[in-house]
Amino acid sequence: MILPNCVKLRYHFIMKVINEYFERLCEHGLYPTRYRVLKKNGIKYKILDEDTDQMLEVDNFCSNDVLGLAQLDEVRNAAKTAIDRFGASNSSCTFYCGRVSLHADLEESISSFKKIPHTHLFLNAWMAVQALTDTYCHLAMKLPDYSPKTRTLIMVDHMSHSCITSAATSAKLGISGQLFPRKDMVVEVKPYRHCDAENLALRLKKYASKGDRIMVMTDSVFSMEGTIAPLPEIIEVLSNYEGAVLVCDEAHSSGVIGKRGGGIYDHFTIDPNHVHERGIEPVTLTTFSKFAGSVGAAISSFNKSFTLLLDAARTSSGTASLSAPLAAAALASLQYLEQHPELVATLRWNANYLRTGLNNEGFEVEGETAILPVKIGGIPPQDFARKLLYEHGVWVSPVWYVDKPKLRIMASVLHTEQDMDTLVESLVMVRQKLA
Template sequence: MAFDPAAALAKIKARDAHRRRRIVEGPQDVQVAVDGRSLVNFCSNDYLGLANHPAVREAFRRGVDRWGAGSGASHLVCGHAAAHHALEEELAEFTGRPRALLFSTGYMANLGVVSALAGRGDAVFEDRLNHASLLDGGLLSGARFQRYPHADARALEAALAESRAETRLVVTDGVFSMDGDLAPLPALARAARSGRAWLMVDDAHGLGVLGGEGRGTLEHFGLDETEVPVLVGTLGKALGTFGAFAAGSEDLIDYLIQRARTYVYTTALPPAVAEATRASLRLVREEPERRERLHRNVRRFRAGAESLGFELGDLIGPIQPIVIGANAEALEASRRLGERGFLVSAIRPPTVPEGTARLRITLSASHTDEQVDGLLEALAAAVPQEA
């Protein structure tokens, strides 16, 4: 029987799980034009407000003038420009690693790194709530794939003790994208070390945000390359541009150049994007007040939300989800916020587990006190709490 997309779509819609794209009619910012309306944006990953920063835009323009619009080929053919190489060196220095390697997207970075480091006969251990790209990387690697309960280092340690695989890879998010909590990296590092495993951390939502110098979750916990040999980061969140990278030892990066299929067999990022990212990386390093404003906004939002009766958990970063439960109720809450001028997405399965549909609220350094307070007022009306 042939696949029937109409029937499959009908089932998705019946579960209130159908998703549609919003049309954004201007640059990414805390105030955006969407479908003809001006809304205050509380669902972007542009945590430091760099996606539309004048210096980043100007670097992009200069990059196009010098390098053109596209790279023309993969990195290993003739697409690896001096701009790419300079960014890799700066990312390596920023993360405290000998080398870094650019990938075209975060999804491609995770697929490529995991599948290059583990294969048939090996074992991959992943947090149950890891990002889809990490889970897919483990599944596609051909290794024995095992999930451990969320943030449970003891369960991981027990699973590693039972493994007979020669090569073992532990994979986790640094900051979980839908829950906002931090992985217990010190405990995971100890478990990996005792279980003779490598630890890989995708710090997509920590880099630029956490740590005294914005170096991410590893800086927050005081961990180095010995404890976390494989680091992945994205450029399209706090850095405000596009793409991703892996960072590690000289040998690790050279091996990924040889064996990471999503690096070898795809066109390189436009060099102008690399130039824009170099500018945003300088801003991360030279303007720590951006992180300070972001965390001030997080504290302001959390204090107000908790006074309204919302349970947010112990979350220190810009991702502050409010779990609603049913898909239809989360959609309705998002719609009500939109009526009041606030853009907050309803996140539903399969992105999150069944029964945990939520409003994924994200804060930015660019939000004003008035915008944060306005969102709190709108939440009180759109998602009333029982007395």
Template sequence: MSFDQLAAELDARKAASLYRERKVLQSPQQPEVVVDGKAYLAFCSNDYLGLANHPAIISAFKQAADEYGVGGGASHLVNGHSVHHHALEEELADFTGRPRAILFSNGYMANLGTVNALLDKQDAVFEDRLNHASLLDAGLLSGARFRRYLHNDTASLAQRLAKTQARRALVVTDGVFSMDGDIADLPSICEVARQHNAWVMVDDAHGIGCLGKTGAGCAEHFNLSQQQLPVLMGTLGKAFGTSGAFIAGSEVLIETLIQHARTYIYTTSMPPAVAAATRASLKLVQTEQWRREQLESLIERFRRGCAQLGLDLMDSPTPIQPIMIGDADKAMSMSDALREKGMFITAIRPPTVPGGSARLRVTLSASHTEAQVDRLLDALDQVK
């Protein structure tokens, strides 16, 4: 068997400036990093609150590793559900204002497991066109009738819901869209779903920790109850600075996932020390409001500076601040030019985003300073 066809496809990706390459990070996640032996000021991490390298979280991880070891050892349903896993689930339920929560090893597994536990070929799933790949894959793999509605367009959603005769209808959307940075119109989406007797599931990976008075994400930001928003997913590897994901919801929902979510049942639990570290992180997310205030201030400063430079910023009020470039080759060239000036920013190209919409995905963190944002603006002014 020859891999010549695969090699040709890889060559074609390189020629189209769509080839992906890994860079080796040689320092902690923080604004100033070392990548492939060179120092950079980074604006491409999802560590939105600056917690990934926080000493209290590191200390909690070390202490739990000393007490419980490293590996989870087994699945949650065999012998891998530790005291820290259980406590974290209870604390996340309180945090989100839901009766129960359940941990998954990562967001992809949470989305695949949840959608496939709730739906089958008798059902229908309705997804925003710009949903994360894990949500799209989950819907397709479920076997349910798969429908996509126009981005953040409740009229488009309503038209599709009105036509379904499925046993169950599940509306699935990102809370904050990971490549555009805009926020889903959840109040309207939830109301349209209610009118058509559909459930709503929100992937709040990029909203949890950042939005809401206490950082509880889109549900808190829009004051949406469990009845309005019955399936809430959040990740822990972004604003929380650790790893993993969770689903929060009713007693019936969580028990259904325990019984039927294959990505929960058939995988080893996350290391207990990660759960312990996340418990420490959760306290900081709730109590250190200044981190969200710092983020808001930096976002305003960056957007104001980009407007003065004439850069095409997408309409985002979140830490995700994409600069629209369009052409993939130009986006790559700008990313390389910024790297030459000590700025580490990733160019996002198709198929991650639609053709002709390549961009520089700038992400801000509460650990950035105003001076660092100004350095980025100066660099952008030189390479634009």
């Protein structure tokens, strides 16, 4: 299509700003290097630096595949078989075009893993949490003769993942994707201090009004800090607010914390059913891109109507359902974890080994899980990570724009003691050079 001159001018103007901004970003060294993965074998990766065209053979310490299931034969074969049975895509949503049997099998399996009876699947965490707030705060579908006129107060741990903060803040505007929001369902959003149940109690006292529907949203394990939410204390606070909903994002806790890797309830040996019986509604978000060798997400709750309504939310009914190979890979991962609970202990052992090794060399490491955020003083994390990659063949994530500057290292069951020793030695050498 040939653009008329006036459109071209406008187009040029918009792109000029984008181009200028992008150039500045690169000049400041703020845009991440793009790497292309050419081959994977366990933690051994062959990658291409797209800026320099250089090929590198590296040990991966940045993948979230903490249990090493993404490349496991059982998981790969399950995905291949599912493609043969159902094809690569479901090509529609479940609301209008039904589910594949794998969806039901996976939902049942997650419910049993989380000990929460009803589960609904999504393409990813963002869509799941958006559906959750659309459904809970605004009721997913409008009914002409039902207008409950409610106010929901959402309390969010201020370090929560952006899928939570994004869904919570957009809930203030109404149902996602609706140009004319309904006015009868009001949503207020307030942050509380990171992992601070006392602050949550204070803020609830200050902001909750009689008749409010209360929803507390938190990561179970925080993705940039590796900290664990204080579940018992949060439950105590919420026991003063009957019917409060407690949403835990289990992205980094499933398969990682708790004796059987069940996540935050398993970690604190709290039965979600007991919490439910105390008048608090536990809702969990499970994702498959970390502990399970797949991608996708699920919301579990004790309320069947709520889980059924999730299917009517825009981020369910307005998009294709989780493809069969992804559902099969997630299901096979869950089954494998059930048969091999020792994976959880191995991961914990590796994370502790790495944390101790780093501490012994004077590195400050935050958190207490498989995520190891390492403080590196005033050294720019991009430079640190680049030197590690090019001179020592170890790949870690530099973090500078979503959080304070640090290196984010992920422990995995696939790392050997030697891999971890090499990583620590490399960090020491690079620190010496750059400090």
